[in-house]
Amino acid sequence: MKDQTPRLLVVDDEPEIRRLVCEILEDEGYEVTTAENATEARALKSSINPHLILLDIWMPDTDGITLLKEWVAEDSLLCPVIMMSGHGSVESAVEATKLGAYDFLEKPLSMAKLLLVVSRALEASNLQKENAGLKQQLVTDIEPVGKSATVARTKDQIKRLAQHDARVLFVGEAGVGKELYARYLHNNSARRDGPFVDVSVGSIAPENAAVEFFGKEHDGRVFPGLLERANRGTLFLSEIAGMDQETQLRLLSALASSSFLRVGGSEAVRVDVRVLASTRIGLADEVKSGRFRHDLYYLLNEVTLEIQPLRSHSEDIPSLLSFYVDYFVSHDKLPFRKFSMAAQNFLRNYSWRGNVRELKNLVQRLMILGIGEEIELDEVKSALGTIISDSIPSVSLPDYYNLPLKDARDQFEKAYLEYHFELSGGSVAKLSAAVGIERTHLYRKLHSLNIKL
Structure with a gap:
């Protein structure tokens, strides 16, 4: 992997196998973490975000096939998984590859074959990511367009900020491209190979915010939240003023300590995340009014970068x-x-x-x-x-006059809510009062109409 040591997760209930495989792979320059059962593997997969997993089929708590099914269902971008088994059979190999496993290795392991399969799996994964990246380049990785002194100055500031891990607050009117500039910062930083996770804060209902941000644990299963998904990368909080008070307090604690508890969890989860945020309204005024915590404001606002209007x-x-x-x-x-x-x-x-x-x-x-x-x-x-x-x-006449009633109504509601949202200064609470829609229902309506907050 370019400029990054591949992280491998080895899951096997036999200590000697874990030790041997770990030593062989570390000698080849890989960064290796081991787990002795499925419960530990779930937690480590979420926290280290591995580039490849070696997974034993027979384990005491949950078998590898079941665990693979679970991961495939949860993660459409699952890294390569190589199955291992001392009780190999054609049926197990076929089932594993049908589920999406990259390959199947029988025990006792041939170390030469192990290294070959790991190398090929990482190469195939890199190629797949590069192809996906090329297809999405116009959408996610474009540079801000323009040769004016304004754009050149902003890009230069961002390139300098990208060399440090300071938290940046992007301020500017709606539509100026705050998310684009945040991505530009990420792509020019040492975290460029890590994830860029973008969340529209105002679209998250307060009752769901804790799980969305911090994940949850239920029946031995781990469901990672935004902070974990952004581990070793960047989390971009769009329109931060829309965050409820309870989530503000929990986020403040998580950022101050670089750790947090999942909902339903009892062990602290540590993450390495750079947090960027944006706002279209005066956040200092929100602090004065008591709607936004002053300590979180100062934590997120290590550097303020204003994006100029067009x-x-x-x-x-x-x-x-x-x-x-x-x-x-x-x-x-x-x-x-x-x-x-x-x-x-x-x-x-x-x-x-x-x-x-x-x-x-x-x-x-x-x-x-x-x-x-x-x-x-x-x-x-x-x-x-x-x-x-x-x-x-x-x-x-407006274009929607020529549409079926449902489509016309959706277009009108979208335009209507976007108009009043601008007048409300980007505040969902003010929008709720202005249009007379209860806040919980309003969140669902904004999400269904794909209104970016």
């Missing part, structure tokens, strides 16, 4: 338009269209209340609904709902 670097708009045209051609297979010079000049002077997110949505709408290779000025004005001429207002 209108402050409008010279980047032509580059952004071109980028998103290429993006939708490549990603959504939409027909290529280009913006006329008149359209580009008009958009450079547009106010962009929704910032880069609004620009992206505009490009997508014009490419889906428009015809012809060039996007002209009148088409842009019509899509924005502005006046087409000096005297004749646009009378075009």
Whole structure:
């Protein structure tokens, strides 16, 4: 693995096998952790996030086949698992590989074969991750677009921050790209090979927050939360002001000690996570009002980085338009269209209340609904709902008027809630009062409409 020692987990109830396999693999330069039963294996898998698992079939508490089934059901991105058994059979090998095991080794183990299979499994996993990464590159790993002094200065600051583990609070209006800049920081840091876990804090109902963040233990099974899933990587807390008071207190304790208890658990779980956060509202005002803990605010706010609104670097708009045209051609297979010079000049002077997110949505709408290779000025004005001429207002109906009732209602509710959410300054509590929807029901509604908080 590039710039990272592969972490291997060896699960076997025989001490001598564990010792021997561990010594052989460590001699080859691998980082090896061992477990003697399924219960210990579950906990270690969550805490160390291994790159490969060697799993014995016959164990005293839960057999390896059952454990493999459990892991496959829980984790769609499960690392390679190599099964081992001293009671090998064709049936066991077939069942294990059908479930998703990479290979099957019989005991007594051939150390030469063990090393060969481990090496091939890691290579195959690396290739799979690289291919997946290439497919997702446009979505997750793009650099902030623009050559303006504003964007260049922000990128330079982030590259310098990436060399340290200081917690960063990204502040800025809705749609400016706070998550994109957080990913850019992660990708330029020493944690780039670890996970980047993004969570919209406001979309988590208070009654579910403890399990979501800290995981739970039930009937000997471990269900990792956000902090564990981000172990050795970065956890990005989007719109942190939406967090309830109880979760604020527990998160404060977890970050201060780098450890926490899962819900239903009795042993502390240690994690190595860099936490980044964002807010679109003045968090200092939330602290003064008592809605946000001052100690958590100072813990998360070691460095504040303000992301400027699009209108402050409008010279980047032509580059952004071109980028998103290429993006939708490549990603959504939409027909290529280009913006006329008149359209580009008009958009450079547009106010962009929704910032880069609004620009992206505009490009997508014009490419889906428009015809012809060039996007002209009148088409842009019509899509924005502005006046087409000096005297004749646009009378075009909203797009959802042509949809079935359920789809039209969903689109209206989404636009309605997004509008009032902006007026509420990103506060779910204020939104609940403004629209007259009970808070628990509102969380479900926001989640069902895929409104990013």
